Each structure stands twice: as C-alpha cells, then as structure tokens.
Amino acid sequence: MAIVTPAGTDSLVTAVESVPLTQLPARGIPVPSSVSPAARAIIGAPRPEPLVYPPLDDVAGWKTLVASQDAGVAAMLGAWPVDAAVTVEDVDVDGVRVYRVTPPEAPDGRVYLDLHGGALILGGGEICRAMAVRTAAQVGARVWSVDYRMPPDHPYPAPLDDCFAVYRALLREYRPEQIVVGGGSAGGNLAVAMLLRARDAGLPLPVALVLTTPEVDLTESGDSFQTNLGLDPVIQGSLMAVNLLYAAGRDLADPALSPLFGDFTKGFPPTLLTTGTRDMFLSNTVRMHRALRSAGIAADLHVLEAAGHGGFLGMAPEDADLDREVRAFVDAHWSG
Amino acid sequence: MAIVTPAGTDSLVTAVESVPLTQLPARGIPVPSSVSPAARAIIGAPRPEPLVYPPLDDVAGWKTLVASQDAGVAAMLGAWPVDAAVTVEDVDVDGVRVYRVTPPEAPDGRVYLDLHGGALILGGGEICRAMAVRTAAQVGARVWSVDYRMPPDHPYPAPLDDCFAVYRALLREYRPEQIVVGGGSAGGNLAVAMLLRARDAGLPLPVALVLTTPEVDLTESGDSFQTNLGLDPVIQGSLMAVNLLYAAGRDLADPALSPLFGDFTKGFPPTLLTTGTRDMFLSNTVRMHRALRSAGIAADLHVLEAAGHGGFLGMAPEDADLDREVRAFVDAHWSG
Numbered sequence: 001m002a003i004v005t006p007a008g009t010d011s012l013v014t015a016v017e018s019v020p021l022t023q024l025p026a027r028g029i030p031v032p033s034s035v036s037p038a039a040r041a042i043i044g045a046p047r048p049e050p051l052v053y054p055p056l057d058d059v060a061g062w063k064t065l066v067a068s069q070d071a072g073v074a075a076m077l078g079a080w081p082v083d084a085a086v087t088v089e090d091v092d093v094d095g096v097r098v099y100r101v102t103p104p105e106a107p108d109g110r111v112y113l114d115l116h117g118g119a120l121i122l123g124g125g126e127i128c129r130a131m132a133v134r135t136a137a138q139v140g141a142r143v144w145s146v147d148y149r150m151p152p153d154h155p156y157p158a159p160l161d162d163c164f165a166v167y168r169a170l171l172r173e174y175r176p177e178q179i180v181v182g183g184g185s186a187g188g189n190l191a192v193a194m195l196l197r198a199r200d201a202g203l204p205l206p207v208a209l210v211l212t213t214p215e216v217d218l219t220e221s222g223d224s225f226q227t228n229l230g231l232d233p234v235i236q237g238s239l240m241a242v243n244l245l246y247a248a249g250r251d252l253a254d255p256a257l258s259p260l261f262g263d264f265t266k267g268f269p270p271t272l273l274t275t276g277t278r279d280m281f282l283s284n285t286v287r288m289h290r291a292l293r294s295a296g297i298a299a300d301l302h303v304l305e306a307a308g309h310g311g312f313l314g315m316a317p318e319d320a321d322l323d324r325e326v327r328a329f330v331d332a333h334w335s336g
Numbered sequence: 337m338a339i340v341t342p343a344g345t346d347s348l349v350t351a352v353e354s355v356p357l358t359q360l361p362a363r364g365i366p367v368p369s370s371v372s373p374a375a376r377a378i379i380g381a382p383r384p385e386p387l388v389y390p391p392l393d394d395v396a397g398w399k400t401l402v403a404s405q406d407a408g409v410a411a412m413l414g415a416w417p418v419d420a421a422v423t424v425e426d427v428d429v430d431g432v433r434v435y436r437v438t439p440p441e442a443p444d445g446r447v448y449l450d451l452h453g454g455a456l457i458l459g460g461g462e463i464c465r466a467m468a469v470r471t472a473a474q475v476g477a478r479v480w481s482v483d484y485r486m487p488p489d490h491p492y493p494a495p496l497d498d499c500f501a502v503y504r505a506l507l508r509e510y511r512p513e514q515i516v517v518g519g520g521s522a523g524g525n526l527a528v529a530m531l532l533r534a535r536d537a538g539l540p541l542p543v544a545l546v547l548t549t550p551e552v553d554l555t556e557s558g559d560s561f562q563t564n565l566g567l568d569p570v571i572q573g574s575l576m577a578v579n580l581l582y583a584a585g586r587d588l589a590d591p592a593l594s595p596l597f598g599d600f601t602k603g604f605p606p607t608l609l610t611t612g613t614r615d616m617f618l619s620n621t622v623r624m625h626r627a628l629r630s631a632g633i634a635a636d637l638h639v640l641e642a643a644g645h646g647g648f649l650g651m652a653p654e655d656a657d658l659d660r661e662v663r664a665f666v667d668a669h670w671s672g
Binding site: 023024025028029031033034035043044221227228277286290304306321325 | 357358360365368613641657
C-alpha cells in the first residue's frame with residue numbers, strides 16, 4: 001500500500017532549514033542492474049500521488065482515508081489464488097477477532113502468531129484474513145492472526161492490548177516453545193511491544209520472533225527516514241501524522257510505543273529481521289538488530305539489495321529468497 | 337582515507353542522462369540523532385576535496401597519488417598508542433612481505449590472516465604494519481598481514497597471487513581450523529577471491545572469514561554506489577579509475593576480480609560481514625551476504641546505523657560494538 005506524507009517535499013525543506021549538514025544536489029537515481037527484472041519493474045514504476053492526511057481530530061476524514069487505502073489493497077489481494085484446502089476460522093479470542101488459519105498437513109504443536117502491518121491504521125478485516133493465509137503458506141504452520149482494533153476509534157493502547165490478550169490466550173493452548181511470533185511493519189512494532197509487556201508481566205516468551213521491516217521507532221529518528229526519502233517505492237514520506245494519531249497524546253519515545261527503546265537485556269526471543277537498502281525503515285531494522293545483539297540476544301539480519309519497505313511486494317525472486325530464510329529460521333526454532 | 341571520483345558530480349549527470357527513473361530534488365540531509373556524538377561528528381564533518389585520478393597509463397601520477405594519500409593516513413596512525421608488549425616481525429613468506437604480529441598472551445593454535453584495505457592501491461608498508469597491530473588487538477590472536485604488491489607497478493593478478501601464496505604457506509604451519517581470514521574493503525575483495533581460488537585448487541578452507549565492507553564488485557553495479565553518493569563520509573565517488581588500473585584490461589566482472597559473482601555452492605567458510613547504512617559498499621556487502629546465504633553458507637550480517645565505509649573510523653562506540661561482534665564470531669569459530 002502507498003503511504004505518503006501530507007506535505008510532500010515540505011519535510012525536505014524543513015530538514016534543510018534546521019540542520020543543513022550534508023547537501024545533495026538534485027539527481028536521478030537509475031534503476032540498478034543488480035536486481036531481478038521483476039524487482040527493477042517495481043523500483044522503476046511511477047510513484048503514486050502523495051496522500052493527504054486529515055487533521056488528527058477529523059475522525060470521519062481518517063475513516064475515509066483508511067477505507068480508500070484498504071479498498072485498493074483488498075482489490076489487489078482479491079486476485080491472489082487461494083488454496084481451497086486451507087481452512088480459515090473467524091474466532092473471538094477473549095473479545096478480540098482472530099483468524100485461525102490451518103494449511104493442509106500443518107504439523108501439530110506449531111503455531112505462528114501474526115500481527116499484521118498497515119501503519120497502525122490499515123490492513124484489518126479482510127486484508128488481515130487474506131494475509132494470514134499467505135503467512136500460513138510461508139511458514140508452513142497454523143497461524144493465528146490478530147485483527148486488532150485501530151485508530152481513529154481505538155488508538156494506543158487498544159491495538160497493543162488486543163495483541164497481548166491473544167498472546168496470553170495462545171499460551172493456554174500452546175507451550176511457549178511451540179509459538180513463533182511475527183510482525184511486519186506496524187505489526188513489528190506491536191510484536192516487540194507485546195513481548196516486552198509479556199516478559200515484564202512474567203509470561204513466558206515464544207521460541208522465536210520474525211520482524212519484517214518493523215516500525216519500531218514512531219519518533220522516526222533513524223537516518224533512513226531522510227536518506228531513503230524518495231527512494232523507497234512503498235513508503236514515500238513520514239508517517240508522523242499516523243504515529244500521532246496512534247499515540248493519542250502519549251510520548252512517542254515511550255518503549256510501549258517505540259519498542260526500539262526498550263530494554264532487551266532482561267530476555268527476548270531469538271529474532272530474524274528483514275529489510276532492504278531503499279527501505280524507509282532500514283534504520284529501524286538495523287537499529288533493532290543492534291539493540292538485540294548488544295543485549296546478547298541471538299538475532300539474524302537480512303537486507304535485500306535495492307528493496308523498499310516490504311521487499312518487492314512478493315512479486316520478485318528476491319522475496320522468495322527471504323521467504324526461504326524465514327522458513328528455515330522458524331523450522332529451526334520449532335524443531336528445538 | 338578519502339577516495340573521491342575524479343569527476344565530482346559529473347557521474348551524477350551521467351546517471352541522470354542515461355536512466356532518469358527516480359528523480360530526487362536537491363536537499364540537505366541532517367546528521368541523525370540516532371547515533372553517538374562521536375559518530376555525529378564524523379557524519380557532519382566537512383567532506384575533503386575530491387581527488388583527481390591520473391590517466392591509467394600515468395605511472396608516475398599514480399605513484400604520487402598513492403604516496404600523498406598514504407602519507408596522510410600514516411600521519412594519523414602515528415598518533416595511535418602502541419602496546420610495547422606486542423611483537424611484530426617483518427618476514428618474507430615465499431617471496432611476499434608479511435607482518436607477523438604476536439600480541440601478549442596470544443593463544444597458540446589461532447592465527448588471523450589479514451588482507452588490508454586501501455582501494456587496491458593504498459595501505460601497504462607501514463600502514464599495513466600498523467593496521468595489523470590493531471587487528472591483533474581486535475581479534476586477540478596472532479596476525480599475519482600480507483603486504484601484497486599493488487598497482488600501478490603490479491596490477492592483477494599480482495596482489496591476489498601474493499595473498500594466495502601466503503595462504504598456502506600458512507597452511508604449512510597451521511591447520512585449517514586454526515585459521516581465520518579477514519579482509520576489509522579492497523582486502524575483502526582479495527579475501528573472497530583468494531578463497532575461491534584456494535577452494536578450486538583443492539586447498540582446505542579456513543574455519544571462518546570476516547569481511548568488513550568488502551569491495552567485492554569492481555563493476556560497481558550495486559545500488560548504493562548511486563544512493564549513498566554524497567552520504568558516505570569516506571568514499572565520495574566511484575572508484576572505477578582504480579578498478580580499471582587494477583584490472584589492467586581484464587574483465588571487471590570476472591569472479592577473480594569481482595568475487596561477488598563467484599560460485600559459493602561448492603563450499604565456502606562461515607562468514608561475518610559488516611557495513612553501514614551510508615556505506616557506498618552497502619550493496620556490495622548485502623549482496624555478498626545474500627550470495628552466501630543463497631548457497632547455503634552460514635553468514636552473519638551486521639549493519640551500523642548511518643555509518644559510511646569503514647564504520648566510524650574506530651572513533652565511535654558503534655565501532656566498539658562491531659568489534660565485539662567480530663571478536664565473538666572468531667572466538668566461536670576458533671573454539672570449534
């Protein structure tokens with residue numbers, strides 16, 4: 001999905017005026033020859049028109065934005081082939097809507113708790129459901145995907161509360177060593193924040209965690225928010241308006257909102273992290289990796305050449321390469 | 337050391353004219369708040385004047401360039417404290433000058449074969465010797481550092497021949513499981529090319545390999561050669577003139593010159609790779625990592641936030657963080 005700043009290049013102008021330390025001339029960046037033709041097509045595609053975000057208190061405006069963005073993604077997902085042998089149950093788990101996906105021949109004793117992406121406002125409902133089916137095929141296991149509540153009606157802490165409630169419920173049905181947690185983008189934020197809360201609440205941690213280009217710093221302090229501006233084919237500007245909508249007045253730097261700033265020295269699961277060199281969340285991802293490594297946590301980093309946020313949207317062989325990494329990682333941890 | 341294109345922004349103009357696919361406006365990139373004050377000082381420091389490379393056949397011009405660049409680095413290294421308890425022997429190993437460094441209490445049965453950086457023309461002699469002492473402290477082991485011949489007098493294959501000769505000699509004194517090979521920048525090129533040659537010659541491989549921001553693609557096909565142009569505080573332009581000097585008419589894409597394009601499926605040692613998000617060799621490094629992983633080789637990637645080529649030149653806590661990763665990696669592999 002395309003998510004763009006309201007202000008377009010205004011954020012660039014602000015940067016120039018405040019700390020003009022590295023001046024770059026106007027330039028055209030060629031599509032590199034170092035990636036597959038499918039990846040080149042994505043990198044070279046025309047960028048969508050910038051979104052305009054409504055004021056924070058314009059609830060109707062936000063709902064219109066969410067509906068139109070989700071409709072675009074849902075139309076794309078509708079074209080995906082669906083394996084008829086997969087079962088999907090819509091269930092209520094302690095008050096939270098969860099999609100339970102069981103692929104054919106899913107092994108017993110393995111479950112993947114999936115927290116969807118979408119900038120903390122998008123990707124719920126049918127999109128969450130469709131993505132869960134895809135995730136189940138990727139990881140070759142049962143998936144529980146949380147259709148957590150979101151802004152504008154349900155800002156922090158409602159989304160995190162929902163994820164936490166489902167994790168707690170999952171622990172009643174599975175042992176910790178049977179559970180892998182995964183989150184992409186905004187789901188990566190919730191996954192890390194949820195596990196920090198679980199750990200601090202004395203709950204056991206899952207056997208492993210998968211973070212795909214995670215939005216772990218809502219303050220957007222990472223360098224790639226500037227350096228990859230205009231280069232990422234997917235995220236084309238600051239998401240600060242959405243972050244503020246989610247925070248609803250809370251401090252964005254609170255580790256519950258920006259879990260990059262959490263304390264990982266008290267324990268955290270082995271983690272696989274993925275990003276791309278053009279990803280606006282490149283800094284988020286590499287900083288999260290270093291935070292885990294500095295705390296002594298096993299953590300594997302994989303970076304796709306020239307890929308933006310979300311890799312190449314599942315349409316390039318490079319994505320399949322990362323899928324294999326994820327599959328090997330979760331298999332190794334589920335196998336003990 | 338500062339290595340800059342002869343043409344300055346001309347390479348940008350060329351890019352614009354050939355494939356103008358992603359247009360970026362002129363902008364100022366602020367020094368990020370996401371790194372240490374020491375790192376911020378390096379990122380925000382004024383960039384040196386661009387170098388002007390001589391024509392390929394101007395041997396005297398190249399020698400003058402090398403001498404002046406090396407003198408600057410040597411002056412900087414002269415200020416480093418030297419541990420008097422370290423012994424350094426200048427030895428001839430099958431016709432190649434090698435510095436053998438023994439730090440105090442170096443364990444027996446561990447040796448680190450170090451191939452120095454410097455764009456394949458710089459960093460020999462006293463610089464190589466001083467860097468070897470530093471490497472020995474980093475890895476806590478004996479170091480053999482190869483003062484390989486270089487252009488303009490000795491282009492490919494002389495530098496690689498020298499490294500290969502020393503590796504072969506090292507195998508007479510140490511078992512493969514006692515040997516770790518390391519190379520940074522141009523030394524990373526030689527390290528990978530040397531091990532591909534060794535493997536294809538039927539020699540045993542070392543227990544592990546360390547590649548710090550390796551120059552494994554002399555064709556410079558990676559995306560970061562464009563995207564990080566002007567952002568990397570150390571490498572400020574294409575090194576193509578030097579690459580052509582080294583190649584002396586050979587095909588730059590030959591895996592012996594650009595070992596990224598080698599075949600790693602026939603075996604390669606476990607490898608640790610480091611780079612930074614502003615590194616001109618970011619693409620080199622992540623592509624090398626993916627090439628190894630795709631071939632089923634154990635390979636760990638570490639990426640420093642906002643760091644250019646060579647991290648923060650050993651002057652920031654972020655460098656110490658990577659040093660700890662390298663130390664843990666080599667210790668784990670030496671310990672079997």
